Amino acid sequence: AAGLQDDALHSLKIRSWGGADKADHITEGYRRVNGCMSAADPAIRGMLVEGGTLVKSLIWNPLSYAVVYGRSLDVYCVVQGLLMRKVPPTKILLVLPPRLKDASHQLPVDAFAEGDEVEEKIHTILKNMNMKVYEGFKLLGIQQDNRLRLKALVLEEHGVGDEAERLERAAAAAAAAAAAQQAAEAPGQTATSAIGGKKEEPTEPRIPEPKARCSGEMEDYGLSPDGFLQKLLPCRILITADSVNVDPDIFNSVHGNGLVYDGRLIVNHNFATTDSDIFGAGSLCEFSRRFRRKDADRYLRHDGFNGREVGSKLAQALLRVIDPVNGDMLAAGGAPRGLSAGSVGGGSAGGGRGEASQQDHSPVAGGNTMGADTIDTLETEEASPDLLPDFYMPIAKAGILPGNLHYYRIHACRVADAKSEPLPPTEEHVIVTDTLEPNGQGHFCRLTVDSLGKVDSITYLGGEELQVESLWSLVGLSETFLNHLYIRWKDGDIPDIVEFLTDEWATALFHDRVMDFCHQIQLEMRSQEDLKAIIIKALQTINLKEGLSRKLLENIQTQIPKSSIKAVQDHMLEYLRENTNHLKTYYLPEYWDNIK
16 A cells, blocks of 8 residues: 655645546545646656646646645656756746644655755756745645636745734734624624525625736735735646645545554554554554653654665565464575474474464463474564564665756664754764756765764765665765765865765775675674773763764774774775675785785
8 A cells, every 4th residue: 555645635635636537536525626736646647748738738828837835855856857848947836835843743754954055056946947936835725717627726824924923913813803793793784684584694704816817926815814924826737745644545444444543554563553464564654652661762653764674574574474484584584494493392393383373473372392492593573572673774865856966865764763863963973065066067965974973864966877876885884984084075185075985995885795894893893802891981981962072983993902903904805805806996915915
């Protein structure tokens, strides 16, 4: 089933128009409006095909405009898609809603943080194209023409004036409404109908509805009850890509089957819902809060994890259900457990399988014939049901933005809730180079380092297409792997991070076995008691939430025994020798000996 979907139209009880020709089903209480579409609708690609009716209307009809509404990355990709279909920039109106302050129920999908350099660059490009960008307008409703086609949007303006002015406007509007109602009920006014004596019900004062003029300009539309200014924006097409929420049909299915839904579909550590035959994973799902008993800060929603990794964990969980004896071993790539289980437990294969099933699904498993040694070899999730699976793969987003610029953002997965996460990165944890020119030449690259000295995110914007897999491999690495990147950047020796990381010295970082090499080094360091003592002593004097300073890391490095440094160097040389067929640019010591 679909995960979280764009919710801008759903909040107005409108379904995307793109699916109207493919399915007759419409969710109860919802409607379709000719011209209202969501970027989450897969049928939108066919409706906005180059040379199609709608695109031709936008190109040739002077009264036809397209509004793209939202703050997600999809919004800017939709704008670029319309430009690539030869739609004039002046016929595209970009409306940015106010930023979400409380995202407890809606996942914030803002492509850029407030004041982000990438957003400023993209908006500058749009303004140079003479494209109108309206900032801080919330979608309240729509207007239709006499053929029931989209005619205009009703928007609410936020961010104009301070709170006192807004409250004053709201009070004035309420006073005017009360005065109008009192005048309608005053003596001398028509209180009953002239025929029949039927009493007329008082009506709220209505602001005359202006006729929408298709000019791409906003028109005044009165005040909302809360004192916000309302505007009318004429348009023929609306494409939304804003905050996401559960699809109405999916929610009805979840509710109708008695599944627990608390902002997200609740699943246990094996991705099972309250119905043992229904499993769930992805942005729509969340692990049960009871798993926070052992880790109060653990992030539970799947939207903070890599989708590929979540799918892999789900497949492993399903294998355990389908084949309780061999499922976990097969998921890990090992041999079936049946032979060893029979020899250790002394029972038949059939009996062993039945007991394993009871062990997996029953809180009390008795009469196990598999033996204590076999039970100890089970996966951690099986042996300790309260422990959630671990996620470590980074999350990548990419798109082509206006100006034909390629955009990539790769960041680490979520580990803890925002309230328990470390403080925002300081100046010494952010490395930025900007050689991007208005014609698309050059690169903008921002690299952030977390409080523990690991690469936390990489943001790229430029006309040159990069391999996402290469950037992916850098996230999670210690910044020390990057050849003194920060120090050399601080000294002005690195004008372009992309050029620096694509130099020959960095080839080994992008090799597919580099993560195995890093894991081997970690295991080697953990086994050295003297090195562990140095690190523990240094960590006792710092606040882990504030992170490790570069000065502290340098102090720890000076105390590392020379034997440990030599061991790391030997591992590095061995890694280069084993992969010399791919890493040919590195000069090994034996080459120097041959020259002598």
